[in-house]
Amino acid sequence: EPEVTQTPSHQVTQMGQEVILRCVPISNHLYFYWYRQILGQKVEFLVSFYNNEISEKSEIFDDQFSVERPDGSNFTLKIRSTKLEDSAMYFCASSEGVLPYEQYFGPGTRLTVT
Amino acid sequence: AQKITQTQPGMFVQEKEAVTLDCTYDTSDQSYGLFWYKQPSSGEMIFLIYQGSYDEQNATEGRYSLNFQKARKSANLVISASQLGDSAMYFCAMRPLSGSARQLTFGSGTQLTVLP
Numbered sequence: 001e002p003e004v005t006q007t008p009s010h011q012v013t014q015m016g017q018e019v020i021l022r023c024v025p026i027s028n029h030l031y032f033y034w035y036r037q038i039l040g041q042k043v044e045f046l047v048s049f050y051n052n053e054i055s056e057k058s059e060i061f062d063d064q065f066s067v068e069r070p071d072g073s074n075f076t077l078k079i080r081s082t083k084l085e086d087s088a089m090y091f092c093a094s095s096e097g098v099l100p101y102e103q104y105f106g107p108g109t110r111l112t113v114t
Numbered sequence: 115a116q117k118i119t120q121t122q123p124g125m126f127v128q129e130k131e132a133v134t135l136d137c138t139y140d141t142s143d144q145s146y147g148l149f150w151y152k153q154p155s156s157g158e159m160i161f162l163i164y165q166g167s168y169d170e171q172n173a174t175e176g177r178y179s180l181n182f183q184k185a186r187k188s189a190n191l192v193i194s195a196s197q198l199g200d201s202a203m204y205f206c207a208m209r210p211l212s213g214s215a216r217q218l219t220f221g222s223g224t225q226l227t228v229l230p
Contacts, residue, residue, distance in 0.1 A: 033216075043207075044220070045218060056216065103161070105158065105160075
């Protein structure tokens, strides 16, 4: 069964460093998403991406964040200068289409900023 | 704006019993979708079941069913014949089905523990 994959599973970085989180969505899916979950809290939407551009973003997704689909399979989230409060689990998700299509989540990348 | 409320931070159920996890929602959208996800201790988010606001019948997927009461704005998850492997965090989520917004809005979750 096709699945969303994410690498790395755990990333530790120092405050102020740049990190890139990688995702490979399900191959025939057209919509891609990033969510984050701070430990013990609810899952929060960051950004959605379709047709090589951002279609929605939340208030969390400020200038420190960017997304890219560098090739036909990868979807990346970059945090330019990490802060302690960026420590969270980051989930990539993808969906086949707009309606109503379920979003399938990857296993997540746990980011720890020290 | 959409809001999901899960009022049960933790629930316990005996193995083989049924359990209901509560979810209420608030939205101004006329057309919306409701979802339940399971998050085991390993951390991944597993899609369980979907209900559209336009669906007249409650959704079912194996041992999972969604008790959708539109007038009460509730979308409770019912797990029948609980198994030890059902122990996990369960999240209710929703998104509008009209317009361009596709983001899921999640509740705070319910930690389910299945007792042997």
